Amino acid sequence: MQRGGFVNQGDVKGPVLIIGTGLIGTSIALGLRALGFSVYLDDPSPTTLALTVDMGAGLAWDSSAPMPELVIVAAPPDVCAQQVTDALQRFPDAIVTDVASVKQAIADDVCQSGSDSKRYVGSHPMAGRARSGAAFADKDLFYGRPWVIVPTEQSTQEAVMIVRNLAIDLGAVPTQMDAHDHDTAVAYVSHVPQLVSSLLAARLLGAPSHALSLAGQGLRDTTRIAQSDPRLWTAIVAGNAGPIAAILHDLEDDLADAVERLEQYSQGSQVGAIGVISDIVAAGNRGVSRIPGKHGQAQRSWAEIEVLVPDRPGELGRLFTELGQAEVNIEDLTLEHAAGKKYGLARVQIDPASILTATEELEKRGWRVISVGESK
């Protein structure tokens, strides 16, 4: 079997079975297929399973298939413990992992199930999309992203290595934590952000349509994940309710303070209101500067060029190609589209040392560069 160029210890050689072939299960399956693994798929929805097989992600599992060496449960969090326990019983030699966004409740249930839980190691790839389902799967979804490995006290070292190798084979960066630390961490970086984004987007239901027609990048940045699947996120949030509630309490205090000061200000009192606004924005600046940049490095400043991109097929590709020809590396990109306009606005982030070259080369090739400046 062709491997991603990694390790001798904990190498999976036999077939991999993926249970739950939605966004994450199918992305893993496609990535493993591309590396030459033999992949089997199972999902309670026959339509989903057929779609995943049609996408070339593997073969539908049946009892005549060879015994898997690794089983990956990629089902909603509230059914993962049961699926892991069943897999440990059905496949007595297999290592079993799950990829659910919550870990403590699943680990507790598996360890108390009476099954052979030393072959179980939890895990969680920190990559995804706001859209569920196999149709949105991507074999490169995990590339460069953290993948948390969450052994229980009973997990064997071999099982841990196999799950680490899975992450590495898919281009992810494994990092190990216990279930409690994992759940607290993801409450901060994933679960509370999801709820805040949803709450913010829900406020738009009461906004007049002329307000929505003015929506720009700020609103899009803060509400992208509000498109997420309510069923999946109900199970995620319910599975990590304690740590999430603790952070929401702090947020509630901050909000109550801000509301009180703003109301005092609007009623004519000057005391403390301006200070609280400045404190909120400055604390936000400090918080956002703690988010690591690409590949987990400390965040650094990029230069940003804003370029008008004609709304025609192939134009964005041409922009990438022509920046590449000028030997300018794109570090990040955002696109803004205004409804009914013939142009989109691409904000391309690049190394500040390349800014002059990029501007000159783009203008030489007929692009309209709107502005050049600093970005984070």
Ligand SMILES: NC(=O)c1ccc[n+]([C@@H]2O[C@H](COP(=O)([O-])OP(=O)(O)OC[C@H]3O[C@@H](n4cnc5c(N)ncnc54)[C@H](O)[C@@H]3O)[C@@H](O)[C@H]2O)c1
């Ligand atoms: N979406 C993300 O961004 C993301 C990222 C990392 C981890 N995860 C975790 O990965 C898991 C899958 O999420 P997803 O985004 O792929 O969801 P999804 O809705 O796209 O896919 C879930 C799949 O599980 C199947 N399923 C439902 N009940 C099942 C059961 N009892 N047994 C087996 N399969 C069952 C569904 O038919 C569906 O195909 C979840 O536990 C989620 O917390 C999600």
Ligand SMILES: O=C(O)C(=O)C[C@]1(C(=O)O)C=C[C@@H](O)C=C1
């Ligand atoms: O990129 C997104 O859309 C995601 O929401 C991915 C995201 C996250 O919060 O980072 C969502 C849930 C997962 O458990 C892991 C990753």
